[in-house]
Amino acid sequence: MTLKNRISLLVSLLFTILFGLASTVIFVLYSNFRKEEFRERLEIKALSNIKLLVDVKEVDEQLLKMIDQNSINKLYDEKTLVFDSNFKLIYSSIDDAKIKWSEEDLKYLKKNKTFFKQQGDYEVYGVFYDTKDKDFYALISATDDYGKRKLLFLRYTLVVSYIFFTCICWILTSFMVRKALNPLGLFHQKIKNINENNLDSRIVSKSKKDEIDLLANEFNYMMDRIEISYQKQKEFTAHASHELRTPLSRITAQIENTIADPATSIKGKTFLKAILSDVNHLTELINSLLILSKIDTNEAENNEIHRMDEILFSAMENLKKSFPEFSILFEIEESDNLDTLLEVKGNKNLLEIALINVLKNACLYSDNNQAEVKISRNENQLIISILNTGKTLSEKEQKNLFQPFMRGKNSKGTTGFGLGLRIVQRILNLHKSTITYSIPDINSNLFQLFFH
Numbered sequence: 351m352t353l354k355n356r357i358s359l360l361v362s363l364l365f366t367i368l369f370g371l372a373s374t375v376i377f378v379l380y381s382n383f384r385k386e387e388f389r390e391r392l393e394i395k396a397l398s399n400i401k402l403l404v405d406v407k408e409v410d411e412q413l414l415k416m417i418d419q420n421s422i423n424k425l426y427d428e429k430t431l432v433f434d435s436n437f438k439l440i441y442s443s444i445d446d447a448k449i450k451w452s453e454e455d456l457k458y459l460k461k462n463k464t465f466f467k468q469q470g471d472y473e474v475y476g477v478f479y480d481t482k483d484k485d486f487y488a489l490i491s492a493t494d495d496y497g498k499r500k501l502l503f504l505r506y507t508l509v510v511s512y513i514f515f516t517c518i519c520w521i522l523t524s525f526m527v528r529k530a531l532n533p534l535g536l537f538h539q540k541i542k543n544i545n546e547n548n549l550d551s552r553i554v555s556k557s558k559k560d561e562i563d564l565l566a567n568e569f570n571y572m573m574d575r576i577e578i579s580y581q582k583q584k585e586f587t588a589h590a591s592h593e594l595r596t597p598l599s600r601i602t603a604q605i606e607n608t609i610a611d612p613a614t615s616i617k618g619k620t621f622l623k624a625i626l627s628d629v630n631h632l633t634e635l636i637n638s639l640l641i642l643s644k645i646d647t648n649e650a651e652n653n654e655i656h657r658m659d660e661i662l663f664s665a666m667e668n669l670k671k672s673f674p675e676f677s678i679l680f681e682i683e684e685s686d687n688l689d690t691l692l693e694v695k696g697n698k699n700l701l702e703i704a705l706i707n708v709l710k711n712a713c714l715y716s717d718n719n720q721a722e723v724k725i726s727r728n729e730n731q732l733i734i735s736i737l738n739t740g741k742t743l744s745e746k747e748q749k750n751l752f753q754p755f756m757r758g759k760n761s762k763g764t765t766g767f768g769l770g771l772r773i774v775q776r777i778l779n780l781h782k783s784t785i786t787y788s789i790p791d792i793n794s795n796l797f798q799l800f801f802h
Contacts, residue, residue: 354531358524365519370697373508380504384497385473389466392475396488399430402442403486433510435485449474449491456487533562541569545779549577591640593714598633602626612685656698658801659725660730665705666723676713676720684728691732692725694779694801704777705734707770708785708797712738715795732801744790751787 429449432441437456448471458465459478466475472491479486537553544551552573553566605626609619626800659682682688694701712721716738724735743751752775771785778785783801790796 351536354524354527356519356753357531358527361523361527362516362520365523366516369512369515369519373512376509377501377505379553381501384494384501385466388473388492388494388497389475390475392466392490392492393464393477395428396430396475396477396490397479398412398491399441400432400477400486400488403432410627428490428734430491431489432491437487440486449489451489455489458484459487475669476696478771485717537562537566539570544573549580588640591636594636595633596638598629598636602629602633605629638693654698654703655693655695657692658694658701660690660727661698661701662705662723662734665702665709668702668706669709672710673713673719673745676716678709679720679722681722681724683724685727688725688727688732691730691801694732694781700777701781704774704799705775708736708799712736712795712797715740717741717793730802734799734801736789737798738795739793742786742795748787752785 428443430441430443431439431449431451433456434440437453449472455465455476459476463478464475464476467489468474471493473494473739474489474491476489479488533650540551542551547709552570555563555566555570605622608614609626614622666680669676669678709721709723713719717740721738724733724737726733726735752771754769756771774785778799781801782800786798786800788796788798
């Protein structure tokens with residue numbers, strides 16, 4: 351999970367939990383408030399009935415029923431019972447009152463003065479009324495239909511609000527976090543595009559001086575040090591290669607002159623030829639290292655447009671000089687806009703070196719001294735395919751195929767240092783192109799160069 355998604359998830363979950371707790375607290379508080387308010391209404395109603403019945407002598411039971419039924423404070427489905435000190439029912443608001451009561455309830459009232467409890471859908475309030483002469487007990491039962499409707503409305507309102515604002519929160523949080531961390535995404539994209547060919551790239555930092563800008567500044571300082579170290583390494587490789595080429599050229603010339611001298615014995619010539627072969631290999635290694643050290647410095651020369659078919663023909667001719675017995679079957683696929691795709695902007699010499707190295711690789715590892723070269727297109731890509739038959743590479747070897755000094759098990763008996771394909775990859779990276787290796791069939795090696 352990315353940092354953006356993690357922060358969005360955590361913030362959204364926090365809001366969801368807090369809003370859920372707040373909604374629950376509001377609902378519980380209002381529910382308790384409704385009960386307390388309804389209890390007070392029942393208490394007022396019960397006490398008023400007792401006072402009318404006890405204190406006003408002109409009010410009898412029938413009159414009290416009429417007053418009770420026509421009261422402006424009448425409760426929904428109200429039932430009232432009044433008992434005297436002997437627990438005898440002296441008043442009932444309706445004849446078929448269904449209030450469940452017992453003497454234990456009345457005794458509890460005498461001791462605790464009041465109680466409030468739930469009986470099914472009804473809420474019952476009991477009160478003990480003490481006068482000088484007699485004691486009275488009143489039980490009043492009703493349903494708070496109005497209060498419960500308000501409570502139900504509040505519940506639905508809180509649920510809908512919770513769902514709505516939670517969705518809004520998740521969307522806004524995701525948007526705001528992505529917007530806030532957008533510089534980090536650009537930072538990541540910039541870092542991902544940095545390679546050995548563009549070590550001079552730097553991250554542009556703003557004047558906000560936040561954590562991302564501080565990270566960008568530190569990254570730029572690190573890249574400065576890496577670039578300096580890399581340049582020194584390349585300079586050392588280039589200088590060392592130049593210095594080594596001169597004495598090797600002299601050694602080569604001296605060995606060749608000694609071999610050509612008639613006074614040299616046959617045994618001596620054989621020995622000198624073996625030494626010359628080793629010197630030539632060493633010279634080839636130094637030339638390869640020199641090419642690798644100079645590849646990155648040729649970016650300024652990549653502005654000319656060249657035709658890849660012409661460069662390929664030139665590479666094939668140069669290969670013929672070293673491997674005259676090697677044959678190449680050439681094919682070019684006819685398609686629209688192929689002439690346009692054949693025009694590639696870059697350094698001609700480097701592109702030719704890349705093609706020569708791939709062709710040379712196909713020659714060295716071919717079991718029939720033959721390779722098939724095909725030029726084709728795929729949408730807006732120019733593809734140069736080089737196919738030969740021979741031993742193939744294992745999956746582990748394929749992963750490290752383009753690493754320097756990498757040689758597979760199929761290289762036994764062949765000369766080389768494992769730098770050819772590395773040079774090819776570096777040249778193609780400089781030209782924003784790629785190379786791939788695959789095994790299309792048994793004992794078949796296919797290299798494909800993709801030019802955009």
